[in-house]
Amino acid sequence: LRARLGAAVATVLALALLMVVGGARPAVVKAAVAYSGLGGPIAQSVRRGIDFDHDGFSPVLGGGDCDDLDASVHPGAREIPDDGIDQNCVGGDATTAARPVDDVGFVAPPASLPPDFDVVLITIDTLRADHLGTYGYGRDTSPRLDALAAEGALFVNGWAHAPSTRYSMPAILTGRLPLDVYYDYGVSGWPGILPKATTIAEILRDRGLHTGAVVNYHYFDPYRHMDQGIDPGDYDNSNARLHQGSDPAHTKGSSSREQTDHAIKWLDTLGGQRFFLWVHYYDPHHEYERHREVPQFGDAPMDLYDNEIRWTDSQIGRLFDDLKRRGVWDKTIVVVTGDHGEGFGEHDVTHHGYHLYAAQTKVPFIIKVPGQPPRRITTPVGHVDILPTLADLAGAAPSTEMMGRSLVDLLDGSAPPDRDRVIFQQLSYENHHEMRAAVDQRCHLIYNVSPHTSWEAYRIDVDPAEVHDVSDQPGPCDTVKAAFARWYDGDQIPPGAAEALLPARPTVARELDVDLGREVRLLGVALPAEIQAGATFDVTWTFEARGKLDDGWKVFAHFEQVGGRGRFTGDHEPARPFA
Template sequence: MALAACARKEDTKPAQDLNASAPASSSSATGSPVAAANDKPTPEKAAGVAGASPDPAAQKPLNVVLITIDCLRADMPWAGYPRPIAPRLTEFAARAVEYTHAYALSSYTSMSVGGFLSGRLPGELKRDGYFFGTYAKENLFFPELLQDAKVFTAAAHAHGYFKKSGLEQGFDAWEIVPNLKWNNTTDENITSPELEAIAERLLSDPRAELGRLFAWVHFLDPHDKYMPHDGISWGKTQRDRYDGEITYTDRYIGKLLDFIAARPWGPRTAVIITADHGEAFGEHKQYVHGFELWENLVRVPLLVSIPGVAPRKIDTPRSAIDLAPTVLDLFGVPTSPDFLGKSLVPEIRGAAEPTRDILVDLPATSDNDRKRAFLHGNLKVIAAGEADLAQVFDIKEDPGELSPIRGTDATKEIVALYKERQRSIRDVPPTKCKEGCLNGGYRKK
């Protein structure tokens, strides 16, 4: 979440394809219908693929529910974490297509969410420039395109930031848990029960029942402050308390998934589960999130369940920049030429997985300098400030990013690739925070 002081620093156009990886098949198909053809993303036209069912319901158009979970790290039980802290999400992962190397667009909510809704880097969007960023109406968000296509669009949230964020563009229904306590340094609310109830109510709207729907539900409880919950205890450390929050949130995500499955339209609904960013527990002497672009902050889960598509793992790195074109593709709605990502639907249905470089963007705000991360193969550049002072890490050999590498041909090559990619970014200066924004060419000289 976009909380200015909670993310403490101390204890406190797409690039070329590379690094392809063949998917490892896991279990059998779900038996649900397939909603669109491989060769043309039109939901009204069904096609048989591996694991698909010939059910006549395959001819019906898809709905899409996007569930995002604040602060959800990539190291979850289905990815090897030893504690069974999320049984319902683990169950969902077993029947979904799992992206094992997925990246958020930034390291805190405001920038990450603005980016994936727009299909662009957050630094390319018109915004005021404050840490709790407000986005301008001139930005195009993908729900606006769904709305134009007569899709019912609804969203449920659990933090006061979303009241005046500008992120509500394109939503027919936009609701926030009421009576929230505001604290710009942390989050002291427990919201999953009320949020899940709002989501059920929105999904029961006649417009959802009778037509096509897109719903976005953002669960917030894993966010610091890690609140206690009766009957849940993994210990007393920060990570222990966070794990308890994951367990608590998992229950309500499971309840929402059960509700969706029980609706008449449930069998023709695709569900995407991901996170806006990760979290830190002492890595690089940092706690919570924001301000930096380390792997633990920007690698996130990405699970996609499409009716009729068999579960498996995809190891090729992917970015949340692909969410907008993916959702539009599932609806058969043309994407915007301004969106930078690519639809994941073809590869989820079994097509080749072309490799692409990954870019993560943390624009300058009232609270932080600009930083960007660029991933090319196993190498990662983290570049800071106007001068793009860069460090390079081999995240395969050094996953903790503890030992930057220097002076090799490979480091020179990736820095050159980053600078080339950087030149194509259309940075937009903030509209208001011109004195306070720290970098990116925004501070007055």
């Protein structure tokens, strides 16, 4: 016993020494955590002990804190541009010029597109790209989707921006990155979509298409407003009853047959009207069911998952057959994607939801545009590209709200492949579970922000399974990391920041110096001395921010008429400063 205890103590000390000495090398810490069984607790203990500013982040052993004497500086901190401080420890101090200006890339729709085109959007839950035949899978899981890819455009590098439905579906529907969607947090459970968001259905309805949706999970209940833009009475979530289970990670039941049945019935009601139809297929989601109507692959979890894919594929094929029977197939744009993937032990991860690895986020991406020849497109694309692509094809105007770009120039062959295009990913959960990522054609870079800060990089062009972490090695991933740093900083800068932020304390005509809590002081208010009834006028507020502001802080301004003169009264509710 004494010998064993001595060996254990020696092991602990050796690991601690190894990690402290090799603390500058992330690979050392990762190896200790992964293989020792003790490295994780040791690293956590050392990080907790070396955190002088008590912000929860350490400068050693992957803690990531780039200034351990300033609690406002740490991984994930809110970046303040142009102040000479790198608050989030990525890419140096941000500048207002770093805020990205999105090029939505609209071009003229191809001449081959019929003016009376229809649109079908198919989203498939939990479908990873590398389990379809068209992406090189050895099993015959997807003959109908393979045939669609052979007729349309197959995007080889299609990515979800997040690994779960709650983040991916809003990104698909609104064309905004998951953490930039206009969410309604006033609903119970997962957030919904606010009316200020613009959806695919709204855009296409405004272009004259009758809009409908056939969905099948309680997440899509109307109170979350996923039906925004769907014509009244044409949003069908009745098949949600077929998937039972209080834990969203483990639901039982099957609905693919019923989804196609309901979609066909909805098409029967149109009477020849142009349409946009969104159908969501849920069956590949765990728990996996066995479908004896289609080929069997075995009894292991992956075998049953593949069987679910084959069953779903057969039911999607029935919908395609119905469109052909109606004579509208040749004038219908068809978009197919998975909302996220599924893990089967890669990186010791099963299922999905909490990681950004390719197994969880690389998804099928197929678009058929009438009259266009088949294409195999290598340019990386993401879910936020679907809305601008459909808007462009429909002749709608581009919008600064769109965070993706139109793919029409790739679909019609007028643009060359762009291997350097970078797709960004976001993940944020409770308890400081934060990840961000960037991926181009060659490299997938993952930044684990918290709770344990680290970088990972995988050469997906030669290592598609993401087995070998090359974050410590120079190469193509350096270019992706530079692009990531620009995006990561720029994404934190709100619109209008360049105009609103002042480089120095200004001189105001009438000083007020009113404290609005500890972090914000109102320096002054400028407004006209005389205001005529019915006239418009400009008011300028000048604030000084003295610290980090929590989300949700607001200032309310009230104007009162006193003796025929306008008087400004400032108030704040709740009693906290402006954000």
